Amino acid sequence: MHLDVRCKLFAEYSTTEELSDLLNSTEYRQNRSMHIGGGSNLVFTRDYDGMLLHSQSRFINITDETADTVTIEAGAGMVWDDFVKYCIAHNYYGAENMSGIPGEVGASAVQNIGSYGAEVCEIISRVHCIEKATGKAITFTSDQCRYAYRDSIFKGEYFNRYIVTSVEYTLSKVPQFTLTYGPLKALGQKTDLTLQNVRETIIAVRNSKLPNPTETGSVGSFFKNPVIPENLFTALQSTYPAIPHYPAGNGLIKVPAGWLIENAGLKGYTVGGACVYPKQCLVIANTGNAAPDDIVALYKHIIATVADKYGIELHPEANII
Ligand SMILES: Cc1cc2nc3c(=O)[nH]c(=O)nc-3n(C[C@H](O)[C@H](O)[C@H](O)COP(=O)(O)OP(=O)(O)OC[C@H]3O[C@@H](n4cnc5c(N)ncnc54)[C@H](O)[C@@H]3O)c2cc1C
Numbered sequence: 001m002h003l004d005v006r007c008k009l010f011a012e013y014s015t016t017e018e019l020s021d022l023l024n025s026t027e028y029r030q031n032r033s034m035h036i037g038g039g040s041n042l043v044f045t046r047d048y049d050g051m052l053l054h055s056q057s058r059f060i061n062i063t064d065e066t067a068d069t070v071t072i073e074a075g076a077g078m079v080w081d082d083f084v085k086y087c088i089a090h091n092y093y094g095a096e097n098m099s100g101i102p103g104e105v106g107a108s109a110v111q112n113i114g115s116y117g118a119e120v121c122e123i124i125s126r127v128h129c130i131e132k133a134t135g136k137a138i139t140f141t142s143d144q145c146r147y148a149y150r151d152s153i154f155k156g157e158y159f160n161r162y163i164v165t166s167v168e169y170t171l172s173k174v175p176q177f178t179l180t181y182g183p184l185k186a187l188g189q190k191t192d193l194t195l196q197n198v199r200e201t202i203i204a205v206r207n208s209k210l211p212n213p214t215e216t217g218s219v220g221s222f223f224k225n226p227v228i229p230e231n232l233f234t235a236l237q238s239t240y241p242a243i244p245h246y247p248a249g250n251g252l253i254k255v256p257a258g259w260l261i262e263n264a265g266l267k268g269y270t271v272g273g274a275c276v277y278p279k280q281c282l283v284i285a286n287t288g289n290a291a292p293d294d295i296v297a298l299y300k301h302i303i304a305t306v307a308d309k310y311g312i313e314l315h316p317e318a319n320i321i
Helices: 016-023 080-089 105-111 182-189 195-209 230-239 257-263 292-310
Strands: 007-013 033-036 048-055 060-065 069-075 124-131 137-141 162-172 227-229 252-254 274-276 284-286
Touching (some): 016 124, 105 124, 182 195
Parallel strands (some): 033 048
Antiparallel strands (some): 060 069, 069 162, 227 252, 274 284
16 A cells, blocks of 8 residues: 555565474564565554564476366465466466456465456465464365455464465466456457467556556555345345446345445545545555555545445455554
């Protein structure tokens, strides 16, 4: 979010041996701690009075290969988009729709990142971790991670319990594209479609809608898209016939939070240095000098306004600390 916040201690490591030494250190044992990746989904509301841990493990290895698939292990500290670029350069299919998502490999497995019709849990096969309290290594299968929309066991039951050290992804060597998302549909007509074409289209769409993280502080989508019962949706639709919606299974309907926010008149709404990003109302942007309190006041105002207007409670997708 480009906020001026500090932590008491910051520790980086490159290998599991260094991590083990760190977990045995007095500084670690005497302070509360939290592991971060690139910080692209974090909102620190004040200084962090503890130790932030960060991985610099950036290796990439092929761990298994069949005629049709390849399994690749990547270190938690590798930049996610570098992993995507590697897959595209080697003609491995499955990561391309998630081109350009900021952050690192470790967080991809915590957050269950996704975009343009793809979710990372579809390609994750195993997540390798170290338990913070014991220093023991443990591997979770994708099923054990209980992936759901931007959610995993690491955000719920196992919150702050494990450090992800590396992630194994299984990709297809056989060409297969997911082009269901609007701007990608036209690519389906191309006879010589490549992974690079998909990447370039996605990066162009992202650049047109989302703030560039190096210039403008944001966490991407600040809120999750709410999933509501059909009867509530039908009632809303009679008042707002234009409301966009998508089936979410089990009689539930997903409604874009960005539309709810914009239609509530909050496009560009500002509190101090924080604003509802006009090109995509799901994003809260730091216009340059936002204080943490501005972000907090703005996101609470959005939740209250949306609840008042539609009877829907928005939940932050961002990690608010
Ligand atoms: C402009 C912009 C666009 C975005 N677009 C998308 C998008 O399209 N789709 C999407 O899904 N997300 C998107 N995001 C959100 C963000 O990119 C993801 O949530 C990403 O996974 C965060 O990665 P990070 O490395 O920065 O993690 P951080 O923000 O540093 O951490 C995120 C969480 O992961 C935990 N964590 C990080 N590393 C580890 C580790 N090694 N072990 C244990 N826990 C760990 C942290 O404790 C925290 O809970 C966007 C963000 C921005 C700023």
